[in-house]
Amino acid sequence: MAPRKIIIDTDPGVDDILAMLLAFSGLPSEVEVLLVSVTYGNVDVRNCLRNVVSLFSIIEKEMAWRRAQGRPVGFDTLRQSKPLVAVGPEHPLADEMLMADFFHGRDGLGEIHTSHPHLSPADTWKALFDDAESSADPEQTAIAEELKKTDSIFTASRTPAHLEILRLLRENEPDTITIVAVGPLTNLALAAAADPETFLRTKEVVVMGGNVHHPGNMTPVAEFNTYADTIAAARVYALTSPNPHTTMPPVPPAPPGTPEGTYPPPFLNPYPPNLPERLKLSLFPLDITEQHLLTRGAFRALLSPLTTAHSPLAEWTQAFMTATFAKVESLHPVVTGDAVSLQLHDPMCTWYCMTAEHAGWKFAVDEDLRVETAGQWTRGMCVVDRRDRPKSDDADLHEVAGDTDGWVGGGKGNRLRICIDSPGRADFGAYMVKRIFGL
Incomplete structure (x- = not known):
């Protein structure tokens, strides 16, 4: 069986790092990681990027140590195919940035770069990702070129992450790339806005986010990734609908002082009508991830x-x-x-990609779940229609009396798959550690 090609969109973060370690420790027959697209989230995007680079640096040291010890080297997936690393935006589409540094630490990994500096990579890695303005410095350019000659296990990209996502989708056959999104969905929303037809070439989008019947972990009703960029989540989820315009979030008011004619920006514009297909999106909400410890x-x-x-x-x-x-x-x-x-939110998503054919994975299908983007107390809440009313995709279905906002018929509403069970949840924590460390 051919491996599942995946893009990991991430804001590391402790459980993000575990999710990537699990993917990289897989077999070449299980997954192939094409790209790690980095976003802000648990901490600012620069610290998230440093954590990704640190991960690769430590894996290189670990593989050398295992060879010296006569142990199996492991990380077969990573050694088979060197992934790209690209950087996304520093903030949400239209909100102020929110971080979870209260939990993950200011650097995203419990202040490890301060407490264990010998385990952090030298700052020269920054030259690999410097934008065009910074790369005009001849010294920085020389450093970057020298770094490229080293036997690194990843390739740095200076192209924005959402454009790298679109390029890979164009260059591969349709329905062959899965995007594993374990942070705020800003990169995905930007890619979808820039070229929705190409974005819909995705085989599946696997999202760690939201909470359906479970309390939130950021507010009483909202999960962190969804809360961090509600508009991005709502826009991506809308692509699962037969008629995306029916669930698109409202465009927020223009910020004060915005020049006339410049708002809304293109990434907040409606999707074009008559898109060729719907997005297949599998959601892993807190309801299921918090059961994996x-x-x-x-x-x-x-x-x-x-x-x-x-x-x-x-x-x-x-x-x-x-x-x-x-x-x-x-x-x-x-x-x-x-x-x-520790609740293993993000590792569940890479585990699913490695074992998707297992009969133990169970999903509720065609769930009309929407994201609240503007509520005073309910921002980021995942809303489902619990009313006992018939629903239909029939475009000719007459509206039900009192069905405001078009929840019931006429092909309206989102259509998500929501994970409700997994194989071997009681053993997943130990399984993950054993896979990562070759035990």
């Missing part, structure tokens, strides 16, 4: 022999996971010690 005790037991043996990856992971477990314990003091657990 890794306990402090299980993590410590599995990693202890590797940290004793001075595995670079074990030392690095242990450092930010120790800080994360401590943060979880401070937020939920009823659970202490080895029972403290």
Whole structure:
């Protein structure tokens, strides 16, 4: 079976790093990672990018250590195909930037770059991603060219992430690339706005986001990734509808002082009518991701022999996971010690891509879920119609009395797949660690 080609859109973040480690430790027959597109989210985009580069740097050190130890090198997927890394925007489409540094630390990884500086890459990597304005500096250009000659396991791109997504979709056959989105959906919304027909060549968009029946983790009703850019989420979800205009979010008011004729910007314009197909989008909300856990005790037991043996990856992971477990314990003091657990939101999405054919994956299909973009208390809330009314895609269906905003008929509404069960959820945490570390 051919591997599933994936793009990972990410804002690392602790569980984002675990999700990427799981994907890169896969087999070449399971997944091929074409691109890591970086966005803001858990922290600012520059720190997110540093965490991605740090990940690759540590993997290189880990592979060298395993060779020296006579161990299987692992990371077969990564060694088979070197992914691109591209950088996206610094802020949401139309809102102020929100970060989750209160949980992940100011650098996104529990302040690891301060506490363990020897595990962080030298700052020379920045020259690889400098934009055209910065790259005019001859010294920086020379550094970048020298870095490109090294045997790196990724390729840096100076093209904006959403344009790299579109390029890969154009250059590959339709329905062959899955986008795994584990951060705010700004990169995806920009790609869809720039060229919706090309964006719809995607095989599937796998999203970690939202909450259907479960409380939020950012507000009482909203999950972080959705809350961080509600307009982006609503615009991407609208592409699952037979008639995207029926669920598109309203354009927010122009900021004060906006020159006449410049608003709204193109990325907030409506989609063209008569799009060739609907987007297939599989949502992994808090309802299912919070049921997949890794306990402090299980993590410590599995990693202890590797940290004793001075595995670079074990030392690095242990450092930010120790800080994360401590943060979880401070937020939920009823659970202490080895029972403290990390919810594996993002790794679930890469696990699904690696094992999508497993019969244990269960989805509710054609769910009309929409995102609230403007509510005072409900911004970011995922709204579903719980009324007992018949629904139909029949364009000639007469509107039901009182059906405001077109929830019921006429081909209106979104059509998402929502994950409701997975294979082996009780064992996933240990399974993930064993795959990553070759245990």
